[in-house]
Amino acid sequence: xxxxxxxxxxxxxxxxxxxxxxxxxxxxxxxxxxxxxxxxxxxxxxxxxxxxxxxxxxxxxxxxxxxxxxxxxxxxxxxxxxxxxxxxxxxxxxxxxxxxxxxxxxxxxxxxxxxxxxxxxxxxxxxxxxxxxxxxxxxxxxxxxxxxxxxxxxxxxxxxxxxxxxxxxxxxxxxxxxxxxxxxxxxxxxxxxxxxxxxxxxxxxxxxxxxxxxxxxxxxxxxxxxxxxxxxxxxxxxxxxxxxxxxxxxxxxxxxxxxxxxxxxxxxxxxxxxxxxxxxxxxxxxxxxxxxxxxxxxxxxxxxxxxxxxxxxxxxxxxxxxxxxxxxxxxxxxxxxxx
Amino acid sequence: xxxxxxxxxxxxxxxxxxxxxxxxxxxxxxxxxxxxxxxxxxxxxxxxxxxxxxxxxxxxxxxxxxxxxxxxxxxxxxxxxxxxxxxxxxxxxxxxxxxxxxxxxxxxxxxxxxxxxxxxxxxxxxxxxxxxxxxxxxxxxxxxxxxxxxxxxxxxxxxxxxxxxxxxxxxxxxxxxxxxxxxxxxxxxxxxxxxxxxxxxxxxxxxxxxxxxxxxxxxxxxxxxxxxxxxxxxxxxxxxxxxxxxxxxxxxxxxxxxxxxxxxxxxxxxxxxxxxxxxxxxxxxxxxxxxxxxxxxxxxxxxxxxxxxxxxxxxxxxxxxxxxxxxxxxxxxxxxxxx
DNA sequence: ACCGAAAATGCAATCGATTACATTTTATGA
DNA sequence: TCATAAAATGTAATCGATTGCATTTTCGGT
Numbered sequence: 001x002x003x004x005x006x007x008x009x010x011x012x013x014x015x016x017x018x019x020x021x022x023x024x025x026x027x028x029x030x031x032x033x034x035x036x037x038x039x040x041x042x043x044x045x046x047x048x049x050x051x052x053x054x055x056x057x058x059x060x061x062x063x064x065x066x067x068x069x070x071x072x073x074x075x076x077x078x079x080x081x082x083x084x085x086x087x088x089x090x091x092x093x094x095x096x097x098x099x100x101x102x103x104x105x106x107x108x109x110x111x112x113x114x115x116x117x118x119x120x121x122x123x124x125x126x127x128x129x130x131x132x133x134x135x136x137x138x139x140x141x142x143x144x145x146x147x148x149x150x151x152x153x154x155x156x157x158x159x160x161x162x163x164x165x166x167x168x169x170x171x172x173x174x175x176x177x178x179x180x181x182x183x184x185x186x187x188x189x190x191x192x193x194x195x196x197x198x199x200x201x202x203x204x205x206x207x208x209x210x211x212x213x214x215x216x217x218x219x220x221x222x223x224x225x226x227x228x229x230x231x232x233x234x235x236x237x238x239x240x241x242x243x244x245x246x247x248x249x250x251x252x253x254x255x256x257x258x259x260x261x262x263x264x265x266x267x268x269x270x271x272x273x274x275x276x277x278x279x280x281x282x283x284x285x286x287x288x289x290x291x292x293x294x295x296x297x298x299x300x301x302x303x304x305x306x307x308x309x310x311x312x313x314x315x316x317x318x319x320x321x322x323x324x325x326x327x328x329x330x331x332x333x334x335x336x337x338x339x
Numbered sequence: 340x341x342x343x344x345x346x347x348x349x350x351x352x353x354x355x356x357x358x359x360x361x362x363x364x365x366x367x368x369x370x371x372x373x374x375x376x377x378x379x380x381x382x383x384x385x386x387x388x389x390x391x392x393x394x395x396x397x398x399x400x401x402x403x404x405x406x407x408x409x410x411x412x413x414x415x416x417x418x419x420x421x422x423x424x425x426x427x428x429x430x431x432x433x434x435x436x437x438x439x440x441x442x443x444x445x446x447x448x449x450x451x452x453x454x455x456x457x458x459x460x461x462x463x464x465x466x467x468x469x470x471x472x473x474x475x476x477x478x479x480x481x482x483x484x485x486x487x488x489x490x491x492x493x494x495x496x497x498x499x500x501x502x503x504x505x506x507x508x509x510x511x512x513x514x515x516x517x518x519x520x521x522x523x524x525x526x527x528x529x530x531x532x533x534x535x536x537x538x539x540x541x542x543x544x545x546x547x548x549x550x551x552x553x554x555x556x557x558x559x560x561x562x563x564x565x566x567x568x569x570x571x572x573x574x575x576x577x578x579x580x581x582x583x584x585x586x587x588x589x590x591x592x593x594x595x596x597x598x599x600x601x602x603x604x605x606x607x608x609x610x611x612x613x614x615x616x617x618x619x620x621x622x623x624x625x626x627x628x629x630x631x632x633x634x635x636x637x638x639x640x641x642x643x644x645x646x647x648x649x650x651x652x653x654x655x656x657x658x659x660x661x662x663x664x665x666x667x668x669x670x671x672x673x674x675x676x677x678x
Numbered sequence: 679a680c681c682g683a684a685a686a687t688g689c690a691a692t693c694g695a696t697t698a699c700a701t702t703t704t705a706t707g708a
Numbered sequence: 709t710c711a712t713a714a715a716a717t718g719t720a721a722t723c724g725a726t727t728g729c730a731t732t733t734t735c736g737g738t
Contacts, residue, residue, distance in 0.1 A: 003724055014688045019726055029686060029734095049452035050398070051724035054389045054693050061454075069433070070414030070611065078408055078435060091445060094408070094433035096417060106430060113388035114694095115400075115454075218615055246615060253617070272409065273612060276557055276585060278592070342694055353718050358696055368704095368716060390694035393723050453724095 002043040011039035022047065053114070061091045061116045062299060063107050067123035069096040073241075073269055073288070074122055077141060080292020081120055088300055090117075101125055111136055118303050120295050124186075137302045141295040142286075144311075146186045151302065153295040153312040157187050160284040160316035161194025164238050164266045167318055169202040171326045173236040173264065176204070179224045179248055180213040181240045188213075191240055191268070207232065214244045221247025229255055233336040235263060235327040242267035242274045242283055249277065249323065255334075262334040264324035279322035290314055341382040350378035361386065392453070400430045400455045401638060402446050406462035408435040412580075412608055412627070413461055416480060419631020420459055427639055429456075440464055450475055457642050459634050463525075476641045480634040481625075483650075485525045490641065492634040492651040496526050499623040499655035500533025503577050503605045506657055508541040510665045512575040512603065515543070518563045518587055519552040520579045527552075530579055530607070546571065553583045560586025568594055572675040574602060574666040581606035581613045581622055588616065588662065594673075601673040603663035618661035629653055 008015045013032055021028045021036040028036070039045075053059045064081055066074050078094060085092045093116065095107035104126050110116040118137035124145060130138070133149040144152040168176050178195050181188040192211075199206050209232040214220030221244025228234070229252070237252075239245035245267030249259055257263040259279055267274060270285035294312050301308040347354045352371055360367045360375035367375070378384075392398045403420055405413050417433060424431045432455065434446035443465050449455040457476035463484060469477070472488040483491040507515050517534050520527040531550075538545050548571040553559030560583025567573070568591070576591075578584035584606030588598055596602040598618055606613060609624035633651050640647040 004726095005724080015725075016689080016727075017687060020687085023726080027686075032686080046448075046451045048393075048724050049449075049454050050389055050393045050396075051693090052726075053454075054387075054393050054695090054724080055726045057389075057693070059389070059454075063432075068414075069408070069417055070411055072409055072411055075407075075409030079437070082435065082437075091449070092434075093402075094435065095431075096421065096433065098418070098421075109385075110388075110430070112385045115388050115392075115398075250615065250617065276589065278589065278617065343696095344694080354695075355697075355719080356717060359717085362696080366716075371716080387694050390723090391696075393694080393725090394696045396723070 002045045003048070004045070006043050007036065007039045007045045010043055011035045057114065059115055059117055060089055061093060062118045062120065062296075063093050063095055063110050063116045065095050065097050065104055065107050065119060065121045065123055065126075067097055067099045067125060069094070072271055072273070075272075076288035077122060077292035077295070080289035080294075081141075081296045082292075083289075084293045084296035084300070088296075090300075097123055097125065099123070099125055101127055108136065118299050120299055137299065139295050139298045139302065139308075141291055142187070144186060148310055151298050151308050151310050151312075153291055153298060153314065154187070155286040155291060155314045155316050157190040157316075158194045160268060160286070161191035161238070161240075162198045163194075163316065163318050164268065164284050165195050165198035166201075167320070168236040168238065168264060168266060168324065169198060169204070171264070171324075173327045174204060175210070175232070175234045176236045176238060177210045177212075177228055177232055177234040179221055179228065179237065179239045179244050180211060181216050181244075183213055188240060195238060210234065214240075214247075216241050216243055218243050218247040218250075220244060222251045224248065225251035226255070229257075229336075233333070235333060236324070237263060237265050239265065239267050242269040242271040242281060245281055245283070245323075246273070246277055249281070257334045260323050260325035262328050262332065264327070266324055270319055275321070277323070282321045282324040283319050285317045285319050287314055287317070341384045342387070343384070345382050346375065346378045346384045349382055350374045396453065398454055398456055399428055400432060401457045401459065401635075402432050402434055402449050402455045404434050404436050404443055404446050404458060404460045404462055404465075406436055406438045406464060408433070411610055411612070414611075415627035416461060416631035416634070419628035419633075420635045421631075422628075423632045423635035423639070427635075429635075429639075436462055436464065438462070438464055440466055447475065457638050459638055476638065478634050478637045478641065478647075480630055481526070483525055487649055490637050490647050490649050490651075492630055492637060492653065493526070494625040494630060494653045494655050496529040496655075497533045499607060499625070500530035500577070500579075501537045502533075502655065502657050503607065503623050504534050504537035505540075506659070507575040507577065507603060507605060507663065508537060508543070510603070510663075512666045513543060514549070514571070514573045515575045515577060516549040516551075516567055516571055516573040518560060518567065518576065518578045518583050519550060520555050520583075522552055527579060534577060549573065553579075553586075555580050555582055557582050557586040557589075559583060561590045563587065564590035565594070568596075568675075572672070574672060575663070576602060576604050578604065578606050581608045581610045581620060584620055584622070584662075585612070585616055588620070596673045599662050599664035601667050601671065603666070605663055609658060614660070616662070621660045621663040622658050624656045624658050626653055626656070 004015045004018050008018050021033050082092045097104040121140050124143040139151045141153045212224040212228045214224045225248035249265050267281050267283040270283045274281040274283050291314050298308050343354045343357050347357050360372050421431045436443040460479050463482040478490045480492045551563040551567045553563045564587035588604050606620050606622040609622045613620040613622050630653050637647050
């Protein structure tokens with residue numbers, strides 16, 4: 001594999017000149033620049049980035065840690081990150097942590113060992129060191145820790161949840177159930193507050209039986225609904241993500257609810273698939289690409305030693321599709337027998 | 340940031356000894372090993388992998404190029420790759436090429452510049468240099484070029500397609516339509532041959548009107564079906580992937596077919612979502628994780644300078660779910676009027 | 679044709695680890 | 709106890725590029 005020395009020899013100049021011809025052409029005469037270019041072409045030289053990185057102690061690479069590469073929710077976030085990274089001369093590498101702290105560490109080590117300059121984490125399942133702050137350039141997107149030792153970019157979880165429930169309330173629903181995510185997840189606490197506040201604002205009483213929780217998966221949504229419909233008579237259901245909403249919709253149909261006539265369902269995220277369900281899912285859209293772009297911009301600030309915002313909140317948007325409608329007239333509800 | 344020199348100073352030994360204490364502990368006395376470990380701990384030293392990589396000219400990192408990170412089909416392949424990579428001391432980085440050759444080049448450059456040792460490409464959208472062979476350690480998974488200048492791992496596309504159509508035929512279907520992928524895609528040619536051979540073997544005549552093509556997306560499947568049902572009366576439909584099958588299923592239902600009573604649908608891939616559609620999709624499962632594992636094993640052979648197989652074919656499997664059934668009795672078919 | 683400033687180029691140190699080879703220390707056995 | 713082999717450690721070169729500083733070349737002006 002040819003090195004810069006070879007190019008220098010062929011071009012009849014020093015390695016310093018070769019380096020300059022590539023890095024700062026204006027510091028080299030027209031003539032030698034051409035000689036060097038020719039030599040590069042004829043030797044088939046490719047600069048060894050490792051050597052360069054060592055010398056400059058930077059890699060112009062950032063790592064994005066995903067908890068689950070199969071979760072489509074992250075796709076557009078990554079795209080947004082990539083866009084901004086590219087514009088600023090950074091490469092993006094993705095690491096799938098498979099929801100394990102151990103795997104996440106592997107990717108974090110990349111920056112400790114100087115193979116990457118910084119991290120954007122789309123998961124909060126990280127080694128404990130971060131919970132108390134660390135000196136690794138990092139920003140969290142979507143998820144966050146309580147107490148925020150790391151800069152965070154996420155959508156307006158409270159506002160989105162409240163908007164969803166407001167919408168159902170405004171259509172006349174009085175009995176609005178909810179399927180939350182894992183209780184310990186900070187972001188779920190915030191969404192739940194949105195749900196509660198909307199109920200209260202509409203003077204609807206909150207009943208514990210109206211709430212079940214899942215783990216954001218299709219199956220957990222399915223299971224949660226099967227529990228829910230036995231303990232609470234509802235005409236509307238708000239789910240903390242689309243995946244669970246889809247599971248709940250499947251369960252509801254199996255149990256004999258017709259959606260949206262007897263039961264309105266609203267999700268959260270706006271997965272690509274939300275559009276493909278039957279009926280199409282009404283949901284709260286998180287502007288994923290924008291979250292990604294913002295996260296990368298924040299990371300760039302950190303990398304450049306500028307002041308970075310601790311928290312960036314991106315607004316959400318209600319997308320009304322066909323899984324939601326006005327409540328059924330009295331008597332047309334799904335029959336409900338308490339056990 | 341502390342370097343090995345610092346550790347050496349604190350431990351009162353040379354950097355060589357520090358290096359050996361880490362790399363080959365058996366070449367260092369118990370006593371000094373402990374001193375070094377202490378010094379490492381007290382200085383908070385992390386070895387600079389860039390320097391090591393430069394010296395050893397290897398990075399123990401491989402890059403996986405995905406055409407589209409939003410395509411869930413790849414998730415388990417990546418998991419399989421990761422598993423084998425990890426077992427062999429390699430790190431895996433994912434690159435999203437967004438279906439562009441240009442982006443793919445960025446990731447390929449990582450190995451040219453020694454930041455990665457090899458590549459597994461899940462896309463054939465690569466720079467032309469590969470089509471005529473190159474000296475970059477690389478294996479293709481799922482996709483392939485015709486003529487195979489690079490080692491390839493993929494599932495049994497011919498066998499899978501034939502199995503799908505055999506299954507429909509065996510149930511008594513006589514009019515079996517097909518939605519293919521992009522015509523220029525080599526893998527589609529192979530699947531189509533499976534379709535044709537099954538028809539022929541069942542003495543069913545092939546009609547051009549029974550075939551439409553899409554681009555593997557939900558929408559293209561939807562659109563293809565809308566064209567198809569006007570030109571061909573069918574009782575069964577085989578789609579070259581699940582995504583299009585789901586689009587076609589939606590279209591079929593809109594047009595008034597009942598699935599599976601009047602129309603059986605079979606997909607290909609076994610996406611996670613195939614299980615969540617209503618009715619659940621019958622499909623040909625590709626063992627994605629195994630494809631990934633095999634691809635990584637092949638890459639390892641290449642990296643170790645061993646002989647690697649040019650082509651590895653992984654068997655597929657028919658998963659019968661509820662989108663397929665015996666054909667309707669005469670008279671119960673979906674009404675068909677030619678335009 | 680010659681001076682001095684600016685432009686171009688070269689020399690050699692440097693980034694931080696690894697490792698061949700040289701040297702010192704320890705252990706073994708007579 | 710001492711010679712000698714084996715084990716432990718140190719010295720310094722090396723990986724391949726970048727860059728501060730020194731030196732040479734170029735060029736405008738007279």
